[in-house]
Structures are given as structure tokens and as C-alpha cells.
Amino acid sequence: MSFDFDRPIPRIGTHSAKWDSLPARFGIQPEGTLPMWVADMEFAAPPAVNKALQDAIDLGVHGYYGDPASYHEAIQGWMKRRHGWDIKTNWILTTAGIVNGVNLAIQAFCRPGDGVIIQQPIYHPFAPSIRNNGCHVVGNLMKYENGRYEMDLEGLASQVDAKTRMMLLCSPHNPTGRVWTKEELTALAEFCLKRNIIIVSDEIHHDLVFDGPHTIMATISDEIADNTITFTSATKTFNLAGGHTGNAIISNPRLKAQMHRQMERCGMLASNRFGYIMNEAAYAEGDAWLDELLVYLQGNRDYLDARVASDLPGVTSVKLDATYLSWLDFSGTGMPEKDVIARFQDKAKVICNHGSSFGPGGDGFMRLNFACPRSMVVEGMDRLAEAFSDLQ
Ligand SMILES: Cc1ncc(COP(=O)(O)O)c(C=O)c1O
Numbered sequence: 350m351s352f353d354f355d356r357p358i359p360r361i362g363t364h365s366a367k368w369d370s371l372p373a374r375f376g377i378q379p380e381g382t383l384p385m386w387v388a389d390m391e392f393a394a395p396p397a398v399n400k401a402l403q404d405a406i407d408l409g410v411h412g413y414y415g416d417p418a419s420y421h422e423a424i425q426g427w428m429k430r431r432h433g434w435d436i437k438t439n440w441i442l443t444t445a446g447i448v449n450g451v452n453l454a455i456q457a458f459c460r461p462g463d464g465v466i467i468q469q470p471i472y473h474p475f476a477p478s479i480r481n482n483g484c485h486v487v488g489n490l491m492k493y494e495n496g497r498y499e500m501d502l503e504g505l506a507s508q509v510d511a512k513t514r515m516m517l518l519c520s521p522h523n524p525t526g527r528v529w530t531k532e533e534l535t536a537l538a539e540f541c542l543k544r545n546i547i548i549v550s551d552e553i554h555h556d557l558v559f560d561g562p563h564t565i566m567a568t569i570s571d572e573i574a575d576n577t578i579t580f581t582s583a584t585k586t587f588n589l590a591g592g593h594t595g596n597a598i599i600s601n602p603r604l605k606a607q608m609h610r611q612m613e614r615c616g617m618l619a620s621n622r623f624g625y626i627m628n629e630a631a632y633a634e635g636d637a638w639l640d641e642l643l644v645y646l647q648g649n650r651d652y653l654d655a656r657v658a659s660d661l662p663g664v665t666s667v668k669l670d671a672t673y674l675s676w677l678d679f680s681g682t683g684m685p686e687k688d689v690i691a692r693f694q695d696k697a698k699v700i701c702n703h704g705s706s707f708g709p710g711g712d713g714f715m716r717l718n719f720a721c722p723r724s725m726v727v728e729g730m731d732r733l734a735e736a737f738s739d740l741q
Contacts, residue, residue: 352638354392354645355722375700382698383729388523388674390588390720392642394627397634398587401626414622417443423632424596427583430636431556434565440600442608443620446593447553447580448474451517454549454578454597455482457611458604464513466546468500470704470711472523479517487513490710491525496665496678498525500533502540515547521554521563524676524707524716526669531564538566538573547604548577553595556586556639558671559647567600575601578608584624586639587631588720594624646673649719649726660734662741673720677701680713682740689715696736699729 360368361379367387368379393399405411421438428434444450451474459465461483467475469488476486487508492499516537521528529537541548550566567574582595599605612618650669657666663681679689686705693699693715704714719726 350641350645352395352641354642355724356393357722357724358391358393360391371700375694377694377698377700382700383725383732384700385718385721385725385729386700386702386716388585388672388718388720389590390673391722391725392588392720394588395631395635395638397630397638398589398627401630402623405623405626411622413619414625417625419633420625420629423629427632428565428581428598432563432565432568434568436598437600440598440605442597442599442605442612443625444580444595444597444612445617445620445624446584446590447551447582447595448478449593449617450580450595450597451475451549451551452478452482453611453615453617454608455479455484455515455517456615457607458547458549458578459484459514462512463515464509465515465517466505466509466513467517467708468519468522469709470524470707470714472519472551473702473706473708475517475519476708484514488709493710496667498522498527498667500529500537502536505540509544509546513544513546515549516541518548518550518566520550520552520566521558521671523554523672524674524702524704524711524714525667526672526674526676528558528561528563528670531569534564534566535569535573538569538576542572542576548573549580550577551580553580553582553585554672555581557643557646557673559643559650560670563671567598575604577601578604583628583631583635587627587635589624589627589631592621592624592627594621594628645723646720649673649721649723650675652723653717653719653726653730656730656734660730660741661737664737664740673718675717675719677715677717678713679704679715682737686712689713692736693733697729697732699732699736 367384464487465479466487489505567577579598584590654666665678667676702716704711
């Protein structure tokens with residue numbers, strides 16, 4: 350490997366949400382704790398990204414960002430090389446990250462009182478984003494059978510009505526790790542087209558795929574592209590989340606104008622200089638780094654799955670096609686969530702996201718972030734094996 354993913358990088362006292370928010374968020378000190386929750390990685394960003402930042406620091410002037418031509422070119426190159434997707438410069442709108450973009454999209458395309466579909470359990474900021482903008486959640490529970498999640502379009506058909514305006518899709522899906530097949534996505538898109546439901550496809554995890562292929566919703570057909578807003582970012586792929594920069598890619602000029610108008614109304618047409626710089630360098634020069642990262646992460650995933658199978662009887666690690674977030678099913682242990690959490694936090698000092706925070710269908714699960722040096726995954730699993738040793 351040319352990149353060192355084994356090296357632990359101390360982050361306590363660096364304004365790291367994952368480490369330094371532990372006392373406020375979980376009532377636990379970071380020293381001696383293994384934070385395996387929020388979705389950023391313990392790895393240094395690709396050298397090209399840090400070099401681009403270093404150049405900016407050497408310049409020393411940090412004024413407003415302008416002329417995004419090379420930034421757009423880097424995105425276009427990436428989407429073409431990695432996803433076979435030809436996008437045009439004028440399809441791109443840059444937001445202050447994806448959650449920001451999703452909120453703006455809800456404001457742009459929905460009216461208060463409208464329904465927005467999410468497939469639950471799902472990434473926790475989605476439901477509040479819908480509600481905070483005066484809309485209501487149409488919560489479509491996924492089918493979970495034999496350790497595998499499936500969409501439930503039949504159930505959805507009985508849930509939607511004339512006021513259902515938007516489908517907020519997570520693809521690949523967080524927290525279940527599903528990569529949706531082209532057939533599944535096509536069926537969903539047709540369902541939405543038939544009912545005049547606009548699709549917002551959050552594809553922030555689309556570079557972090559082990560078992561694909563991932564299909565970009567907007568590439569399936571022109572008709573589907575016309576009804577879709579795609580969100581992507583280099584921030585998840587390359588560990589640049591603090592840069593809070595993402596892109597809405599919209600080929601339909603009418604939808605793009607609507608989104609642009611809403612961004613203007615919120616004073617959000619200008620974005621973070623450092624976010625542009627980091628995203629451009631990552632997309633332009635990050636291929637080799639990502640290729641190695643995926644091999645490393647897959648090794649972590651496979652190690653973790655093997656340890657769960659051997660050391661945590663009654664616990665199932667849901668097969669993860671994508672993302673670095675294991676979705677661990679504790680329902681077979683018969684323990685209520687609060688007991689599982691207590692063992693993670695008080696006995697093992699391993700902090701993970703609680704399943705119930707992902708909404709209906711999440712209770713009984715824990716989401717564990719394994720994007721860290723292998724030694725930390727080993728230590729985490731040793732501690733969990735010990736904390737749950739009575740299950741053996
Ligand atoms: C599905 C999904 N969307 C969005 C985000 C966050 O995006 P941002 O930090 O750009 O708002 C995450 C972070 O984990 C995520 O999993």
C-alpha cells in the first residue's frame with residue numbers, strides 16, 4: 350500500500366466532533382474511549398488535498414472563492430471516470446454540504462403540508478429536515494428478511510396521496526449498507542414519475558462501494574434524470590466532512606432554476622473556499638488513494654463480520670454492500686436497546702450510533718463506524734467480546 354491507513358492519528362483536542370463532542374453528546378470522556386459513531390474517518394486525507402490546502406496557507410490570503418471552472422472540471426472528470434456519468438457544468442450547484450442541500454431542496458420543491466417519503470430506518474437528519482420545513486414524513490419501512498433489506502413499494506403505494514411531493518432517497522443506503530440495483534431504482538423512479546413525485550437522490554456514499562455496481566439514479570433514463578436532483582460530495586469519500594461542501598447535480602433546467610432561486614433566497618450562492626479547494630484536489634487526483642482505501646475498508650469490514658460471527662452470538666452484522674458503517678442487529682440477543690447501549694458505553698467504552706435514532710425499524714441495532722486503523726477495529730471488537738462475554 351502506498352498510503353498509510355494503519356497509522357493512528359491523535360484527534361483529541363482538535364475540535365473533532367467524533368472525539369471532542371463525547372462528553373456533551375454521550376457523557377463520556379474521550380480518553381480511553383473508542384468513538385466509532387459519526388461518519389468521518391480516522392485517516393488523513395489524500396496528499397493532493399493536503400498539498401492544495403498547504404498552497405492556500407502559503408498564499409495566506411483567504412478571500413472569497415470565484416471562477417469555479419477547474420472545480421467543475423474535476424467533478425465532471427470524476428463522474429465520468431468513476432461512474433460513467435456525463436454531466437454538464439451548468440447542471441452543478443454547490444451547497445454547504447448535503448444536509449444543507451437537502452433542506453434547500455425541500456424548501457424549493459415542497460410546500461408546507463406536503464409529504465416527503467423516506468425509507469426507514471434511515472440517516473437520522475432526514476426526518477427532522479422534512480419536519481423543520483413544515484412537511485410531514487411519509488415513513489416507508491423497508492422489508493428486512495433473512496438479514497437483507499428491500500424496498501417496499503407495495504406498502505408505499507398505500508401510503509402516498511396527492512400531497513406526497515418528494516422521495517428523499519438514500520443510495521447507497523445509510524444505515525443498512527444496501528446498494529440498490531438498477532431494477533430496484535427503476536421501479537422506484539417509475540413509481541414516482543407516475544405520481545408526480547420528485548426524487549432527491551442523496552448519493553454521498555456512492556464512491557464507497559464494495560459490492561456493486563452502484564447505479565446513479567439520474568443515469569437510468571432521460572425521463573428519470575428530468576425528475577431527479579442528485580446530491581454528491583467528495584467529503585464522505587475522502588474524509589473532508591469538516592469542509593461542508595457538496596453538489597446538487599440537476600439536468601432539468603426548470604428544477605435547477607428553482608433550486609438556484611431558493612439558494613439565492615437563503616444567501617447561499619457562495620460557498621466555502623476551503624471546501625472547493627479540497628473537493629477539487631480530491632476529485633482531480635484522489636483515484637489511487639480511494640482504490641487503496643476501499644481495499645483497506647473491505648478488510649476491516651470482513652474482519653469485523655468474522656469477529657461478530659465468532660464472538661457475539663445472537664448478533665448479526667447485516668451484509669454491507671457499501672459505506673463504512675456496520676449495521677449490527679442485536680435483536681437475537683433479546684436485550685432491550687438501553688442494555689445494549691449500556692454495555693457498549695459503560696463496559697466496553699465503545700461509542701456507536703444507537704439504532705433507534707435512525708427512526709422506525711432501527712430499534713435493536715447499533716451502527717459501528719469501522720473507517721479507522723485496523724488496530725482500532727481489533728481493540729473495539731476485543732472490548733465488545735468482553736462486554737458481551739456472557740452471550741458466549
Ligand atoms: C446519507 C448521508 N447524507 C448526508 C450526510 C452528511 O452530509 P454533509 O456533511 O455534507 O451534510 C451523511 C453523513 O454521514 C450521510 O450519511
